[in-house]
Amino acid sequence: MSSADTTETKDTKKKRTRKPRTTKSKTKKSEETTTPTETIAPTATTTEIAAPTEQEIVPAPVEEIVPETEEKVETEDVVPQVDLPKFEKSLADKITQKFGSKVEVAYIKQDRIRINVKKEDIKDVALYIRDELNFDHAESVSGVDYPDAKKIEVVYHLGSYTDPELSKQILALATSAPREENPNPGRDSTRLPSLREIFYSVEFHERECFEMLGVYFDDHPDNRRLLLPEDWADIPPLRKDFSIKGR
């Protein structure tokens, strides 16, 4: 990519139109062939997907637009330093008042709260969230693998249909299970208590999480495979060390 930048000279039209093709063939091995062409791409409507074809049709180079693209690019980290939203803060405060140091509020954003708990406490916290805060269903249950931290996180996104005040809110309740190098799903220490008794709607989500990440849910009535074949013998596919061929 650096060679493409240095060779970017203001030459005749011929050279300019030819350039993308040569750089494209050179960098074809790397993943993103669009990167060199994008900086030169003159039209306002080009996309990363359609860049090569559209460039061949509309080669007219407009020189003023090139610096404009660099100006508009923003790489700032999205950390809003404004005051925390009040309603979300009050919800999080209720939970911290009740459970103290057992819970950790990871973030409070507009309409979104995330709370991390230990797996021993998750049932109590979930019960409190359901009964006192009126969250009544789970939108999704996502497992996330962190091989470096040797843990697998499970995030429950909870919402509410019954309480009109909470209709915008999504409360993410996260916990983590220990991760083993050589997983043996269902028989190793990667276990969590199931929330199916508390939120009935997590039943299929937890089944999916078990097969995809190997997190066994204790007390779950039905821990069979759901999406994968019954005779799947490899490691759980959403773990980071399960690699796709050719990638």
Next chain:
Amino acid sequence: MTAQLPPGLQLEKVDERIMTLNVGPQHPGSGHMRLIVQVDGDYIVACDPDPGYVHRGEEKMSEYRNYITNIPHLERPVIHDSCNILYPYCLAVEEILGLEVPERAKYVRVIASELNRCVYTMYWLAIYGIFLGHSTMFMWPTGDRELLIDLLEKITGARVTHAYFVPGGVRNDLPANFEDVCLRQVNYFEKRIKEYADIFYDNPILISRTENTGILSRQDAIRLGTTGSVLRASGVDFDIRKKEPYDVYENLDFQTNVLQSGDSYARSKIPWLDMLESCRIIRDALKKMPKSGSVRVKLKPNPKGGDVEVYKRVESGRGSLGMYVISKSKPEPYRVKISVGSFRNLICIPYLLRGEKLGNMPAVYWSLNYWPVEADR
């Protein structure tokens, strides 16, 4: 011998009374999924849905591609509703990268996603018709959805699999004179679908087959965490376009359709009522849309976000569609979780079919607005 085989593969003892039937995965009455049904005579005593025949590993794939190259494959689970499945992804990536979408792009997005919702619903309605042996209801929606497919083809260049939404706006602007053509087609489309009431929704045969079958009470709809038309047919007023408006939905004039009965008839009627609302939304959006302006923010190549995670949801043709995107300061997302309405409504199937007659199975099953490919991802 049988004990060592994994569950589902063992030989099972034949009961004298209860018979186990496999509906699918190749059966036209189930889509690409299997329903393991146990029947006692004509009555279903248990039903176990077995999805996964079209699992493509979308979530795994998205961990290997950057934010832009993720777009074309993420729409694959529902190619008929591709705008709506890309919507939460784009909203999430915009928050991660800190992009501000131009005003015109927001309106274009709403128009495209409402057109797409109708295209999906018409396809679903066509199959629902033929499930119930109503061939006319198969032909009419299949023909009428061409009107909207033509419109979407004019905008995006593809009949299905549009890949039209990108983080920061839409891929290209509307073609010249699109507003007039769109208004004309949508008005005609609305006139057409109103005629469906006579042939389908007021048809005594349809009513006799779907009314009072597969009743889902309000409490159960909430407890099971259902979404979309299933939830609204059971009397819960919850539409994310109203409750958590994204882009410009709060400026637009429409209402949420709620029915109280919770049976298959109500569930099949809600998507049709939603299509009429979609026509209203499109007309309103065309009126309020800025007539010119940019439709896309320029991205730099391989954009990176910070260490953030975002959960965004929209109302798709099958209910709430959420995307949970975790960014770890890399061009590729660390994790993308797609939470789809079809998968969430799957939990109703064993619940609703228990105690029903076997003949009612297609009427109940397809009224859930279930799309197997989307549920499997």
